[in-house]
Amino acid sequence: MRFLLVEDNAQLAAAILDRLALDGHVVDHAGDLGTAQDFMSTTDYDLILLDIMLPDGDGRDFLNAQRARGTDTPVIVLTARSEVSDRVGALDMGADDYIPKPFDFAELEARCRAVLRRRTGTATNVKRFGDAEFDPLAGTLRNGDKVVSLRNRELRLLEVFFAAPGQIIPKPKLVDRLFSYDEEVSENAIEVYVGRLRRHLEGSQVSIVTVRGLGYRLAVP
Incomplete structure (x- = not known):
């Protein structure tokens, strides 16, 4: 956030x-x-x-x-x-x-x-999409029996995706959500964090899809 x-x-x-x-x-x-x-x-x-x-x-x-x-x-x-x-x-x-x-x-x-x-409009911190369960307060992502502890920026990036599942989110918006004005960062940094999240989501129905020229979206088959 x-x-x-x-x-x-x-x-x-x-x-x-x-x-x-x-x-x-x-x-x-x-x-x-x-x-x-x-x-x-x-x-x-x-x-x-x-x-x-x-x-x-x-x-x-x-x-x-x-x-x-x-x-x-x-x-x-x-x-x-x-x-x-x-x-x-x-x-x-x-x-x-x-x-x-x-x-x-x-x-x-x-x-x-x-x-x-x-x-x-939710009463709980836990967010669900497909078969993935994300708890931003605990900083965990659950896929079936697999539970991953997320690092800070992984957590905040996943929070952005879970707040708008299925929607295309442009890279500049992701940069804006993850970095303050005091930090110098390129959009390539987002690719690094997206790659990490994709590895964490392996084995689940949920994936982060690249929409060429537009951005990324959280998707299920």
Whole structure:
């Protein structure tokens, strides 16, 4: 998953980035609303973690503007304000969840998972396609009796495919899902990770098919 973190506290932002990177997520960090708006204009995000008090404005104005444009990217508000009225106000503006500072990182991760499950309309982390069973939380892929433990980018790439089974996904989109702005990477890197996933899927009905000139899709016979 690709997240946008809008947080001006450099120490807290670094800690969040490190924690989410351990889960394999790609996270772009914006220290102010202007940078966040620039990121939003060029990239689609799966989730936004949004601070309220920022150097160039109020995060709630940013949230309100995004919802007014019809942007439905899930937003979790992070703020030191803990009054009920603040929480209600953020939720009424379109936030999907609210977590007061200071918070435990395990709780933040759990809230991210819960918000993303609600977005996809599922009550469980486990995803199934054909005879393959993918658990992004456990980081495993099961084919019958075969269980594979996935590395971070393998996991996130498979997550993209399982989110849109049967659909053609262009290489540039896969690059966008797996790598942040800070990383220099070529589209050939995707071929390496796709090759790894194909080996993991050997023996199952499910395969990753190359659609020449367009991209890849997760398919069953």
